[in-house]
Amino acid sequence: MxxxxxxxxxxxxxxxxxxxxxxxxxxxxxxxxxxxxxxxxxxxxxxxxxxxxxxxxxxxxxxxxxxxxxxxxxxxxxxxxxxxxxxxxxxxxxxxxxxxxxxxxxxxxxxxxxxxxxxxxxxxxxxxxxxxxxxRTNPVYRRMKEIVESGKYGSIKRVSWVVTDWYRPDVYYTSSSWRATWDKDGGGTLLNQCPHNLDLLQWICGVPARVQGFCREGKYHPIPVEDEVTAYLEWADGATGIFIASTGEAAGVNRFEISLEDALLVCEGGELRVCEVAGALGMREEAFRRTSADPFPKIRGEWHTEECGREEExxxxxxxxxxxxxxxxxxxxxxGEEGRYSLYLSNAIYLSSWNRETVELPVPGSEEELRFEEAFEQGLKRKIRQYS
Ligand SMILES: NC(=O)c1ccc[n+]([C@@H]2O[C@H](COP(=O)([O-])OP(=O)(O)OC[C@H]3O[C@@H](n4cnc5c(N)ncnc54)[C@H](O)[C@@H]3O)[C@@H](O)[C@H]2O)c1
Missing domain, CATH: 3.40.50.720 (NAD(P)-binding Rossmann-like Domain)
Structure with a gap:
């Protein structure tokens, strides 16, 4: 061809x-x-x-x-x-x-x-x-993934992504009749703007094992779907995280932090800054934590900005x-198959918020996956009935 x-x-x-x-x-x-x-x-x-x-x-x-x-x-x-x-x-x-x-x-x-x-x-x-x-084509996120996967600074301790620069005025929600509806759009910012962030989160950090979500519907706009989300995440290896998104904050920020065993990565303003601690401590952080005689040490790491290159179209x-x-x-x-993971995440955050409970993310092909699908779709149907 x-x-x-x-x-x-x-x-x-x-x-x-x-x-x-x-x-x-x-x-x-x-x-x-x-x-x-x-x-x-x-x-x-x-x-x-x-x-x-x-x-x-x-x-x-x-x-x-x-x-x-x-x-x-x-x-x-x-x-x-x-x-x-x-x-x-x-x-x-x-x-x-x-x-x-x-x-x-x-x-x-x-x-x-x-x-x-x-x-x-x-x-x-x-x-x-x-x-x-x-x-995923953004060189800053690509570099974050490379650093995490290299294992150079050890495994992930904690993740925090505050992405509140998805600002949208009311006219955005009326620009297409399907937007911001449960029956035609299927959700609010979590499903519309955040699939990119949720995909990057799982692409760089792996798929979390469980989440607790808090979705606020119509907090800033006259819409029945959420325009603010706060989620607590846990990975199987004990790493923890938060994910916060909003379409109603000005000024908003987009700050993605990954705390590794021996470094902090901060992605903000199109830049990736890295703070390395092992050099400043003269040993790995865990060894220092175990052996330091000083009960109140001030750890000043060494900061540098990563060269990530320019983004193409x-x-x-x-x-x-x-x-x-x-x-x-x-x-x-x-x-395409990777699209399922960001949906697991958004579906789990909704489900958790609707039912006020912690939700385990399913493993593809497992019995739990069928139960998870069923529970989410029941909840979605209730939302659709409530607003139609
Ligand atoms: N990748 C990105 O950066 C990005 C950005 C915005 C939106 N999106 C996604 O792109 C998709 C479309 O969003 P949009 O902002 O372009 O919406 P839109 O409303 O501007 O465009 C959707 C188009 O689909 C048409 N359509 C609906 N049903 C159809 C059918 N059965 N057959 C043929 N055409 C049909 C509508 O008439 C409309 O022209 C969504 O999945 C959205 O989440 C992606």
């Missing part, structure tokens, strides 16, 4: 960006073949391609029907529709032997992510399933890695 023929499903805010990048020849190996209905405010971006005869289908159904009838030949789709639709569209794409790049999150609840994976596993053809976790990198994975068997920025 020389070029991957792509259809973009859901041409709003994000889909129009992806379609434009492909239509403008910015992604080697991808050719834009079709889109679904283009929202009027995004038409201009695609005017050249539309004038040149780009095929436009009324809906995802119509696009897949054209593929199934042989009227439209595609190799891949990009799914950029509201969250509930991702499962159905990704599954139908796999049933038609199409590669899938799905925008985050993989769905509203983890069962949807599991069903997408099952549809993929059932195909004979080797298909690429990738997720748009574009923040994230969406271009995502699309290019998808193309390369199909054409040259490379690794995409994020494999």
């Amino acid at each position: 020389e070029n991957v023929r792509v259809g973009v499903i859901g041409v709003g805010n994000m889909g129009s960006k992806y379609a434009q990048l492909i239509a403008n020849g910015r992604i080697a190996g991808l050719r834009l073949e079709a889109v679904t209905r283009v929202r009027p405010e995004y038409r201009e971006k695609l005017q050249g391609a539309l004038d040149a005869g780009l095929r436009v289908y009324e809906s995802a159904d119509a696009l897949f029907a054209a593929v199934e009838s042989g009227e439209l030949e595609l190799d891949a789709v990009v799914v950029a529709t509201p969250h509930y639709a991702h499962e159905e569209q990704a599954v139908r794409a796999f049933q038609n032997d199409l590669h899938v790049l799905c925008d985050k999150p993989a769905g509203v609840y983890s069962r949807q992510a599991r069903r997408i994976e099952e549809a993929l596993a059932g195909r004979e053809k080797k298909l690429v399933y990738s997720m748009v976790f574009n923040q 994230p969406y271009r990198v995502i699309l290019q890695s998808f193309s390369d994975a199909i054409l040259h068997r490379g690794d995409p920025v994020a494999w």
Whole structure:
């Protein structure tokens, strides 16, 4: 295959960006073949391609029907529709032997992510399933992951991510009718803005074992879903953490700290600062803690800023890695299967908040996973009933 023929499903805010990048020849190996209905405010971006005869289908159904009838030949789709639709569209794409790049999150609840994976596993053809976790292309987060995984400073003691710079005024919530609803969006900031952070959290630090969540619905905006979240996290090896997010704080911050055995990593303002302690102590921190004769030592570590490099255009990198994975068997920025973990996290935080209890995250393929899915979906149904 020389070029991957792509259809973009859901041409709003994000889909129009992806379609434009492909239509403008910015992604080697991808050719834009079709889109679904283009929202009027995004038409201009695609005017050249539309004038040149780009095929436009009324809906995802119509696009897949054209593929199934042989009227439209595609190799891949990009799914950029509201969250509930991702499962159905990704599954139908796999049933038609199409590669899938799905925008985050993989769905509203983890069962949807599991069903997408099952549809993929059932195909004979080797298909690429990738997720748009574009923040993984940020060199600062990549460097954090490298440092943690290198083990250079020991294992994780504690994690803290305060991400309150997702500020949104009320107009954001009225800009698309599906936003900030339980029945169409599936949640608030946890599901809409935070999948990126939750993905990075599990990508860099591993999947937590249990969480306790506190979600405040409509605290800053007239919406029935949460616009503030506080979660306490615990990992199986004893590491602990907090995750705080808000769309109603100004000024907000985005400060991600990882405390390791012998260093503190602080990611803020696009910079990664590292404070090393072993050099200053003359020994590893644990040895110092065990042996110090001074009951009140002031530990001054040695700070430096990591050289992380410049960030390239994230969406271009995502699309290019998808193309390369199909054409040259490379690794995409994020494999689709990894989308399940951020959903475990968001689903568990909701469930914990609704039921006021600690929630254990399930292991994929376990009996607990089925119980977890069931419990979350029951809770979600209650929310939908409450607000419809
Ligand atoms: N990766 C990122 O940085 C990022 C940023 C924002 C949003 N997103 C995600 O992108 C997805 C879309 O969000 P958005 O902000 O572009 O929303 P949007 O409302 O601007 O666009 C969604 C589009 O999907 C269309 N659509 C809905 N159902 C459809 C169907 N059955 N068939 C065809 N088209 C259909 C709508 O008409 C609309 O044009 C969501 O999953 C969202 O979470 C990702």
